Amino acid sequence: MATVVREAAIERRESRLARIFDHPTVLSVIxxxxxxxxxxxxxxxxxxxxxxxxxxxxxxxRPGAFIGLENYISLFGDGVFLLSVFNTLLYTTVATVFKFAIGLWLALLLNNRLPFKAFLRAIVLLPFIIPTVLSAIAFWWMYDTQFSIISFALVEFGLIDEFIDFLGQPNAARASVIAANVWRGIPFVAICLLAGLQTISPSLYEAAALDGASAWQRFRHITVPTLMPILSIVLTFSVLFTFTDFQLIYAITRGGPINATHLMATLAFQRAIPGGQLGEGAAIATAMIPFLVAATLLSYYGLQRRKWQQGGKDD
Amino acid sequence: MASVVIRDVEKAFGSTKVIHGIGIDIADGEFVVLVGPSGCGKSTLLRMIAGLEQITGGTISIGERVVNDIRPKDRDVAMVFQNYALYPHMTVYDNMGFSLKLRRADKAVVDERVKKAADILNLSTLLHRYPRQLSGGQRQRVAMGRAIVRDPQVFLFDEPLSNLDAKLRVAMRTEIKALHQRLKTTTVYVTHDQIEAMTMADRIVVMHDGIVEQIGTPLDLYDRPANLFVAGFIGSPAMNFIRGRLRRNGTGALIEANGGTRLTLPNEVPGVDGQEVVFGIRPEHLELDDGDANGAGLRAEILVVEPTGAELQIVAEAAGEQLTAVFTERHPFAPGEPVTLCPRPDAIHLFDAETGDHL
Structure with missing residues (x-):
């Protein structure tokens, strides 16, 4: 008799355990x-x-001690740090604008019926599949004061008289690294936007053509709004990648000349590792977080499903 | 409104020719349905009228004007697409008003015309919804509204009902027909569904493999199909066919079918002795032998009994062919039972077995 009762109790306990594990919340946490x-x-x-x-x-x-906000206070009075913030914002903004303008243009071109389409798409992807450091070294070589192929070509064509000092002047150096970043970033934007373009039903364009829309009006009223969701995702990623860029700058200019191309990421590295000031470097890196959070939040709200995407079935 | 004249129109995609010289005259205000199986070229023809496909040969005119080289937006036609092609990021109102907006029409004019169309189509309460928030039938109506608002010369419909469920399809069929009766705009409607064609059309164009098989009113095609293809395509359930050889002996005619089955025909039927023919009879023109057939009927074995309530449909086997018969009376049939089916003499069709043409 007693064994029967005990068995029943075990069974009941087991079933309660089973019920707990079957509960969706518990299960999902596990x-x-x-x-x-x-x-x-x-x-x-x-x-x-x-x-x-x-x-x-x-x-x-040397293990450090807690010093509160001291690192940040000193950074706010540090001209090099403030310059790096300016550089980073400039670098991100200008590079993103160019990447999107050229990337969207390429995507629109590749979305047409073209001969050798697969081949052309593969070519567009090339900058993306070459390791960043390799392409950075190639750019460095192209920007060299003595051996620059760009200067050489321009001189040969008679367009300029002497070689351009790409990396020796602050603004020229900024433009040069931005150009390298744009070159490297275009494939990502172009391929993502191309994928977005291909989800737009061709019959929408046909309907618009019958409704009387010109090519520009079709782009303006059909392509842009329907591409907006994917455009904002790609924009977010592109901004994050560009803002935190390190490799290109470090391989081409190391932040020079006179810190003109130092980004927050390269400055953080330089202060922390070669400079040995781990605390200060970490503070610079941490100072990037508010910018990144702001960019993410902006696109998060921009990304929220637009009203027209809500409700109903997908078809 | 305008007439549409299609003359010797051809279409080739690369070296593949899909339309081989088609001619159709569509009168002003007419409702013409292009019907045919998949791949017969009916949608391509419609898209050529719209200007979405280049015309390889021949001419298409809309209201006296040859439109071969005129851009879609200048043809003054409106099209309703199979997938509706509603702009997903615009409200119903904006979808319907888009074409007017592009023409820089006055806001008040846009408002008036959109509201009027919405009224006709029962969309007034949905004007601020987005396409995703609508049901299939509502989307279909918005697509039609977009066409109506423009008050075009010609409406083009490309299988507009094929994405709807069966019940809604019947309802929308009626709505489209009523709409046409009200607006009287020339309409070209493409479908693969012969019931849609029969119920809606003033005239039907039956297409097959890039050519026109027959043009005529629905009942014309039903009663006098020009060939085997039209006979088999129009009508549901489809016409029964029995292959055989025509025999004449001066006073009578009969068909010798496979397995020695003989079917007596009225003496007036056309065709010569010994000719290979296909005998055709519609399911509702097969009657039960009430005793005075004198062996003229087809002895068949019932395979399946399908009551629909309004009618009783049976599938039976005779002369090695499956025959369908439809009765309005409720007979107590059972599978496996023998039955004698007599073709109504005035409803018999004979086709040349070689060319397929009606004799």
Whole structure:
């Protein structure tokens, strides 16, 4: 008799356990736990450590002490840091504008019926598949004061008399690295926008043509609004990538001349690693976060499903 | 409003010719349905009228004006697409007013015409919704509204009902027909559904493999199909066919079908002795032997009984062919039972087995 009761109790406990595990909330938490742990370990820890270091005076080889906002206060009086913020904003804005203008233009071209379409698309992707450092070195060579192929070609055509000092003058250097970044960033924009363009039903264009729309009006009233959702996603990513760019600058100018091309990322690295001021470098890197959050929020609200995308079925 | 004249029109995609010289005269205010199986070229022809496809040969005129080289927007035609092609980012109101806006029409004019069209189509309460928030039938009506607002010379419909469920399709069919009766705008309507063609058209153009098989009023095509293709395509359930050889002995005629089945025909039927023919009879023209057939009927075995309520449909096998018969009376049929089916003498069709032409 007693064993029967005990067995019944075990059964009841088992069934309660089973019910708990069957509960969708519990179940989803259990399934998400491993991924959550990994994210915490590999994303949050380095980020948290970086932010923490920004509040200390850590140097390489010497554990630092908590110094509050001192790093930030000194940075606000630091001309080089302020210049790097200006450079970063300029670099991001100008490069993004050009990447989108040329990328959209290329996407529209590639969306037409063209001979060798697959081949042309592959060519457009080339800058994207070459390692950044390799292409940066190629640009460095092209911008060289003595061996620049650009200067050489212009001289040969008789357009200029002497070689251009691409990387020796602040504004020329800024323009040069921006050009390199644009070259490298176009494929991403062009291919993403091309994918977006291909989701637009051709019958919309036909309907618009019958409604009396010219090619420009079709672009303005059909292409742009229907492409907007994907455009804003691509814009967000492009801004984030450009804002945090490091490789191109470091390989081409290392921030020179006279800090004219120092971005926040390169300055943070230079202060922290070669300069040994880990705390200050971390503070510079942390100072990028508000900008990035602002950019993300902006596109988050821009990205929110527009009213016309809501409700109903997808067809 | 305008007439549409299609003369010797041809269309080739590269070296593949899909339309081989088509001629159709569509009168002002007429409702013409282009019908045919998939790939017969009916949509391509419609798109050529709209200007969305180049014309390879021949001419298309809309209201006296040859439009071959005129851009779609200058042809003054409106088209309703199969997938509706509503602008997803515009409200119903903006969708309908888009063409007027492009023409820089006065805001008050746009408002008046959109509201009038919305009124006709029962869309007045939906004007501020987006296409995604509408049901299939509502989207269909918005697509029609977009066409109406422009008050074009010709309406073009490209299989507009094929994305709707069966019940809605019947309802929209009626709506489109009523709309045409009200607006009297010349309409060219493409469908693969012969019921749609029969119920809506003033005249039907049956197309097949890039040529016109027959043009005529719905009942014309039904009662006097020009060939085997039209006979088999128009009508549901489809016409029954029995292949055989025509025999005449001076006083009578009969058909020798496969397996020695003989079918007596009235003496007046055309055709010569020994000719290979296809005998055709519509399902509702097969009658039950009431005893005075004298062996003239077709002895068949019932395979399937399909009551629809209004009618009773049976599928039976005779002369190696499956025959469908439809009765308005409710007979107590059962599968496996023998039955004798007598073709109504005045409803018999004979086709030349080689050319397919009606004799």
């Amino acid at each position: 399934f998400m736990l491993p991924a959550g742990l990994l994210l915490t370990l590999f994303l949050t820890y380095p980020l948290g450590l970086g932010i923490w270091l920004g509040f200390t005076d850590t140097r390489i080889g």
